Amino acid sequence: MGKSALILFFTTFSLFAQNDVKTCEILSKINTLILREHIQPKPIDDSLSVFVFDSFMDELDPSRNIFLKSEYDGLVQKYRKQIDDNIKNKNCSFLTEIITVYKSNLLRNKTVLEKINLSEIDFELIDTIRFYKKQFPFYMLENQVEKVWTKKIRYEILDDIASTSKNLDSLKVNFNAMAIVSKNAIIQKELCKINTLLESPASYDESIYNHFCRYFDPHTSYFSNDSKSSFVASLSNERLSLGMVVNLNEKNEIIIHELDPKGPAFQTGKIKKGDQIISISNQKETLQVSCSSLESISNMIQSETNKEIVLTLKRNSSNYFEVPIEKKILKDESDSVYSFIVEKNKKIGYIKIPGFYGDFEGESGKGCAEDVAKEIFNLQKENVKGLVIDLSDNGGGSMEEAIKLAGIFVDKGPISIIIDNKQTQTIIEDPFFGMLYKDPIVLMINSSSASASEFFASILQDYNRAILVGTPTLGKATMQSIRPLEEYKDDHFLKITINKFYRITGKSHQKTGVNPDVYLPEFYENIYQKEKDQITAFKNDSIETPIYIKPYIKPSLIQKIALKNNRRIDTISYFNEIKIINTKLNSLNNNPKRETAMTLDSVFNDQKAINSLFEEISSFESKKLDLNIYNSDLTNLHLNFNLPDKENNQLRLKALKTNHYLGEAIQILEDFITLK
Structure with a gap:
């Protein structure tokens, strides 16, 4: 070995060693902060090692075509149950070794792909392929690498060609010419991905930090200064x-x-x-x-x-x-609160809250609660008789804004209970005296309503302040806060789960979600990933509470309205057809896919079956509803002076006029107003 090469060799490993020490230092600081402030810290033991190792390997090689079985087994033997000990001993060389093997394998795959690109693929060879719903074992042997990749490329070519036409005979006639073009494009894309991974300056340290954090719960995560800035910005409109x-x-x-x-x-x-x-x-x-x-x-x-x-x-x-x-x-207008007036038999206000945004780094007090208050004043001038609040697809955001928003609709009293890692209970009180809005409310929720949305919805449900319609929500009942790993330093942060919140009844919607009073089925509702699908999510529990509240209206009235409308919705063809299509989607998602023959006929027929289902969804009847939906006078005045907002406003109006969920919410609200 030459002198210069020797110097480079030692320099490289010196840098790796320095990085390993730094990685361990940060992991140690993360652990210290979690032990001090996390709502439910866990010991650093073999369970953590297994979780971090398995999660990281799944991230690096999800398709199981990078690591050989022998390489994986060797890493398992050395590290799968030892990462906790390595961190305690400040020896994080496991990361360097895993990534070294990973990049070496990327180079090997690059060579194999270049060889396949120069070879002919035998499409007449009898073979099959199987797809797995969950992660499958590392299986690849050294003498199988080219075979595995040839099979993958062959299937992707067939899949690509099958997607270009609905005429199978035409595809067969032009197959050879199409296969040459498709093969080159697919292989070049794979090579480009490999080159990007090899040349990327990105560090894998952050990935390890995040797998470490998510062992404690799905919502605790590491932030660099960059990622922290982006996250905070995402919570503002x-x-x-x-x-x-x-x-x-x-x-x-x-x-x-x-x-x-x-x-x-x-x-x-x-x-x-x-x-x-x-x-x-x-x-x-x-x-x-x-x-x-x-x-x-x-x-x-x-x-x-x-x-x-x-x-x-x-x-x-x-x-x-x-x-x-x-x-x-x-x-961001798409993330801002907006409103319309809806008329069927009565004049109703509609308010959409896309997210619980706020001024996180300022002191202006501006946020979605203030914007909702403005829309309520606007709608009250139009003499609306009730309100539909739409939290569909609202993924949450600022808990402070959710508390303020609840205060607008609740007269006074406790609205929630939070506990910390010392099991200390703190009762959150309505921050305002009196109600800004007193008339009946229907609250729209769905599978993607999460966190602050669920917090707000559960408060209005417990006070019988609103009737909830839709599908059960995500099921997240925890609160996070951003903390620096070291005081007075702003280069490493943790978004850490510090509280669990409970309803004023002492119950929790953690994992279960907030259940609607009136159920309205939606597409994919059993396929969307929920909190209960996260393996490190907290269990559902409840606490003893002496709190007594006076419901806004009698529970029997809510039950009467819910029973009447649940029976009515069971007879509506629109929602019954959604249930039928969901049954097909659930079967497609939950049942292991059968072994597929590696032929154009087989791939074409599989694609045809899947495409017909999604065509059924995309062409699903969305007839215009018998609803008169329009802007308030104040909104029209604003649009006259802000023409760029006018197009967005018209798109929202058009979408609402075919929104059957809004149609049902209006019907339920009119029943509510009449009975109340």
Whole structure:
């Protein structure tokens, strides 16, 4: 070995050693903070080792085509039950060794793919392929690597060709020519992914920190300064933004779908709706869209730290062109509270709350609660007789805003109980005296209503202040706070679960979700991942509480309205058809997929069966409802002076006019008003 190579060898391992020490130091600090402040800390033992090791290996090799079985078994023997001891002994070399093997295997796969690209694939060979719903064992042997990858590429070619036409005979006639084009595109994409992984400056330390954190619960996570800034920004409806919305098309290309006329992307004068994003650069690194994960692309676009980025775009069949953009602070209208007036037999107010946003780093007090209050004043001027509040797909946000919002609708008294890691109970009181709004309310919830949404919904349900309609919510009844790992330092943070919250009855919706009074089925409701599906989620429990509250109306009235409407909804064909389609979706999702023959006929027929189901969903009847939906006078006045908001307003109006869930909410609210 030459002298220079020897120096490089020792320098490289010296750097690895330094990184290993730093990794252990941060893990130790994370553990110290968790032991001190987490609601339910666990001991650092073999269980943690197994969870961290298995989660990390699943992340690195989800398809089981990177690590050999022998390599995996060797790492299991050395580390699967030893990571806890390694961390205690400040020896985190396990990370360096795993990543060294991983990158070596990526290089091996690259060589194999280049070989396959120069070879012919035998499509006449009799073979089958099976897909697994859950993770399957590491199985690949050294002499099988090329076979495994050839099989994978062969299936992807068949799948790609089958997706291009509904005419099987036409595909067979043109199969050979199509296979050559498809094979080259698929292999080049795989090579691009491998090169990105090999060349990426990203560290795997953060991944280990997060697997360590999620051993304690699904919502505790590590933040670098960058990720912390992005997370805080996501909880506000005003943030640094490019002012554009992107979509994935059927080819998995990222296309610019909308441009905000007030945003920096539009104001460059060079970007148009329909442009394809080829790559994104933040001056430190460049992500090629075709071979980068959607998560990394999204982080690059949304990160608050990437204030200046360069987009490489393509328009139609023209050449690529670059556009530098500097983000600016914009209000995200899609995440802001808005309202309409709905008339059927009575005049009803409708308020949509997309998220519980707030001013997290300022003292303005502005947030969704204040915006809801403004919309209520606006609607009261129009003499509405009741209110529909829509929390569908509201993933939560600021608990402070949820508390304020509950105070608007509850007269006075306790609204929730929280406990900390010392099991100390704290009763949260209504922050305001009196109610801003006193008339009947229907609250719309669904499977994606989570956290602060569930907190707010449970309060109104316990006080009989609203009738809840929809499907059971996500099932998260915990509160998180962002803490620095070290005081007075701002480079490492933890979003840590510090409280569990309970209903004023002492019950919890943790894992179970908040159950509606009137059930309205929705597509995919049993497929969406819920809190109960997270293996480290807290169990459901309850606490003793001496609290007594006076319900806003008699429970018997809620029960009467719920019983009447549940019976009525059971007879509505729209919702019964959703139940039938959901049964098919559940069967597709829950039953192991049968072994598929590696032939064009078999892949085409499988695709046809799946596509017909999704076509059934996409073409599902959404007839216009017999509802008159319109803006308040004040909203119309605002739109006259803010023309860019007018298009968004019209899209919302159009969507609501075919929203059967709103139609049922209005019917239930009218029953509520009549009976009350």
